[in-house]
Amino acid sequence: MKFRTLPGTDLQLSAVGMGCWAIGGKWWGDDVDDRRAIAAIGAAVDHGINWFDTAPLYGHGHADELLVRALGARRHEVVIATKVGVRFRGGEGHAYSDLSPDHIVADCEASLRRLRLETIPLLQVHWPCERDTPLEATLEALMALQEGGKIRHFGLCNYGSKPLERALAHAPELACLQTPYSMVRREFEYALREVAAPAGEQRLGVLAYETLCRGLLTGKFSATPPRFPESDLRHRDARFQEPGFSRVQPLLAALRLVAGKLNLTPAALAIAWVLRQPGVSVAIVGAKSPEQVADNVRAVDAMLRHKVWEALAPHIDRARL
Template sequence: MKTRKLAGEDVSALGLGCMGMSEFYGPSDDAESLRTLARAADLGVTLFDTADAYGFGHNETLLGRFLAGRRGQVRIATKFGLVRKPGSYERRIDNSPAYIRAACEASLRRLGVETIDLYYAHRLDPLAPLEETIGALAGLVRAGKVRAIGLCEVTPATLRRAAAIHPVAAVQSEYSLWTRDPEEGVLQACREVGAVLCAYSPLGRGFLTGKVDTSTLPPGDFRSFNPRFTGDNAAANARIAAAVTALAAARGCTPAQLALAWLLTQGEHVIPIPGTRRQERLLENLGALDVTLGPQDIAEIAAAFPPGLAAGERYSPEGMKGLNA
């Protein structure tokens, strides 16, 4: 397994996003998910990403079952700050110090661990003083409940402000061939402050694989009301998926492997965390580590997918809360 540095430690160059094992992408299967988690660890994946909001705690509990007997082998990243109501996509953001402390204790219990390796603010409330939020996280580090802190979907200026208060180990942002927003300053700011950019949805929520039929999404799949997957946007974006497929075929790899391999060339501080609950997709994604892209390949791929190419917003208005905080 190829590795990259995160908070001073070696972690796998590709992590595993676990959100879909609990909700958002149709019915879940705990037994299948646990087999995939175990296979990932056996293959050398050491960074697993979750959040208290995924499945209303279910995802952390699932990871807790997986962690039994493997705690020293892997690193767990989880998040706080998105407060949701069961049965609804609605959410609010809570960054108050009291909430952060309570959320951390709840995550520790569900995960069955004494320390969270990487604890992210899932979203930042623009009305909450950043100093208080980072101060509360720093207090958890001092208490030994958290090893390193991270932020999600923040601007370069916010990252620099936060890092001046306490070291920030990672920023998690959506980053892929159809979402190149982090190139507008976040990647550079991460380099400056010594943070990793953990790229979530690196396969465009599956769209870039060319295997997603937007007309047959399963019940409960949140992509059915995601702007990029609906109406005229879906038809326009199908051309992006087709282009990825063609470029991949010319290089002897799958579209998923091309998309991930390209991200891995964007800097040693970039760690994609593709999500899957199926072993076959896990194996395919890990194959990206064996794809070699030269300077000409990288330039051609980047030119084919310029920033702003995708049709539609990344989320519905509710999901856009807290982005670029």
Template sequence: MTSTAFRIGGDLEVRRLGFGAMHLPTEPVPARESSLALVRRAVELGVTLIDTAYLYGGGTNEELLAEALYPYPDGLLITTKVGVARSGPSGEWRLDGRPAVLRAQVEQALRRLRVERIELLQLHRVDPETPLADQLGALRDLRTEGKVGRIGLSEITVAELDQARKIVDVASVQNRYNVLDREHEPVLTACERAGIAFLPWRPVAAGASGAKAEIAAVAAELGATPTQVALAWLLSRSPVMLPIPGTARVSHLEENLAAERFHLTRAHCARLEQLHKSA
């Protein structure tokens, strides 16, 4: 039986199937009201892990979550990401892991989310122009100060993960991964060995027609949707896997969260395991 819970960092228990808030519109007003209702519905349905980032609207996504859910129910984890800023020559978004920038973004996130501590803070991307030790050192200092509980990384390699773990305790990794796109399989393996949570972004595959047809065939056998099969496969793939599918529609939210009800047999998994080779 696949477990539906995982302890991030060994102590922070969440439901493995979470919610990614990136796609939620914050304006105009009717769309914002729908977003607020969707987030509240997610929590009603038992979601305890919600993923956001400063990049998502320059903080407006964080503000939306606070408006919808504050004061937060016990056991709800809202994780956010820093390290991308409008600091390009013309004010465009770019990677920016300078310690002062990371610290400022964390301070702003605390205010927007209305919390004194971000229980899981993730570095959105490694900034190649700033030493990794400086980036993680800044986050480690914030953790020492009590403003951050646990530190995670996103879109990293095995080598970067190994380097990072010599500097800080890494609680989570957020890399692109799904049944058709398994480029980061070595990173998932490294996370499994270390007990690090793996949060796949883009968890629902969009790939070759033949591969999608096979997913649809498995779905028909189970009485599920292809999306539910893709998510059920992730949950069965590894005990450290915490998918965070996102949507702006309540019907899709309910479909996604129902995925954990479906049990894939070994035969189903064997068929799905082969798909990324042809995608």
């Protein structure tokens, strides 16, 4: 495993981190199994992954509970990054973002109890507020939690470049932005260069998620669009439907060909491409099983194969969705 220090922090993170949304057991189909999930967490540690990205939303806290069961006392030796701000209408209803200071504090306290931690290494706003809380008020609440020792660092998820600039101006200690980024989803690319890594020293860490585009870039879906049960959010994902699905197939064919020659997987190549991009600090990759974890960590073996990336570049450019 390779490790990278998140700019401006003391957090040294494995280049590949484990995303815990899928193991939460909600919205990812009928094949999510707690025993395999716990084994996947153990495999992640064995392969050198030292951080886990979770959230109260993931299975309504179930992903957090699995982390505690799988890691035990080792949860104090790894970095657990979680999120704050989500509420549910009617308990099980639609999720929305409430970033009022009171809710941020209450949500943080609930995560501390669920994860059995005294301090959360990295607390992130899950997505921008839908209840008109000023960004500055949200940041003040996060800074107060940091000053009180409840969290070590804080960041934002799913924010655009303009509010991100505003956040950095108000809270220079902002540690990171978590954003979707992959070979086919690249809308944040401009901000990666202009905001995350301006000329000179990088001032903000970037945690890239959806690096495998919800499994599309693993290469296991080919020929015809797959059918998912209604319990799987990909059942409604346009990227697994036409015309987007067919548009990605030439890239997937190229990934399979190259991966086969290198004794790697298309997933490893897709993750490695993200890790090579300017401004990206680390990649978050979900996994439901130890086997998927083993495939994901092979990304570090592919990062420096320059001829491979020269050959794949035209296919990647044509597949952007």
